[in-house]
Amino acid sequence: DVCTGPGTILLSLLHYMPNACGMGIEISSDALSLAKINSERFNLNNRAQLLESDMFSALDGKNEQFDLIVSNPPYIRTGDAKLLSQDVLNEPHIALFGGEDGLDFYRILAKTCGTYLKSQGHIAFEIGFDQAEPVKALLEETGQYSNIRCITDLGGNDRVVTAVYEG
Template sequence: MKPTGVALRDAAAQLRAAGIDDAMRDARRLLAHVLGIAPERLVVDMPQQLEPTADAALAAAVARRAASEPLSHITGTRLFYGRSFHVSAAVLDPRPETETLIELAVREGFRDVLDLGSGSGCILLTLLAECADATGVGVDVSDAALAVAAENAAALGLDRRARFLVSDWYGAVAGQFDLIVSNPPYISEAEMAQLSPEVLHEPRLALTPGGDGLAPYHVIAAGAGAHLRPGGRLLVEIGWRQGADVCAILAGADLEDVRLHPDINGKDRVVSARWGAAPPK
């Protein structure tokens, strides 16, 4: 058996040599994952010796991370808005910038929400967790992504308030909602070549629609009026250089009160709009 401290140092050295930022942090998270304990408990619960099976599992996990596979794909989890979500290679990793959309959405009450391109379900499920009386529908074209979303709904105790449908945008959606949200694929074809190897491990379908990256916004805007109640809101995440274009697309679809909102880094990240006048309170 190998001393666990030695295994941890060796893992960090291998990740460092592969160019992984904060190699020791990732090594610790991988070790904790292999041992089945929380990373913050390593100091207390880490065994002195690493069993051969655990040593082999750590080596395999480190090799995957050294090949630029996202840490979340290896551990199977990612934190978003203070909650743990299951993720896989079938879904886009939740990112802190998307929390801007959550914060904007919960500023006003809503009874129901439609999430277009739901992926892991992190947006829809976070909104339902934050708004205890709301219900929601999440749609995606990927069966594998929706299986991940359903797993997350069950884990968070939200499966009775969340429903998931296989749908190409609004295709299978019926009815109207107080709120529509979406983090669609928006990276342009030209920008794809500039992405890091780590990001390219994520599903291409969730990253880019091809072309200039704006096609999903035309579809979302065109269908919003038919699926929003009067005064209902639309919130879409955007690439940080797409603000003007997306605002114009939404305004051109007769949406009102179109506004651009920055993320935690001060970059344009969310465009909000409203369908018609808000009903009197």
């Protein structure tokens, strides 16, 4: 789980997949501390490895290969800050903003996930409601992924882009 924050996605996946183990990587030491607390609280600390890392940097030079990489990266456009409620703006900005077009982290994910995925491994990225086509295009541009599709949430909004790594 890249940009794991408090570990919500990673720990949920481990809860529903009792034979799996996983890794959460996060740049914020505060968020990572909360992820560790949550991992212990839900008795998943023996299956969840948590690393402080700027995206994949902690994995550089290691031979890590995953079946699945998930991410809910910061994806709000910096110019949209003025449109956000104060409740949202109270969140750490490092967890919210994904650059001028909101796609900075997806660019990194699209280029880098293949290094850490097993052949036929899967990716799943949470996206903003209007980011499906740009994120799908970033994945297509790499030539490394197939079955690129978008899943909608219960409100009918685009919410998750998935793909299969063909490496």
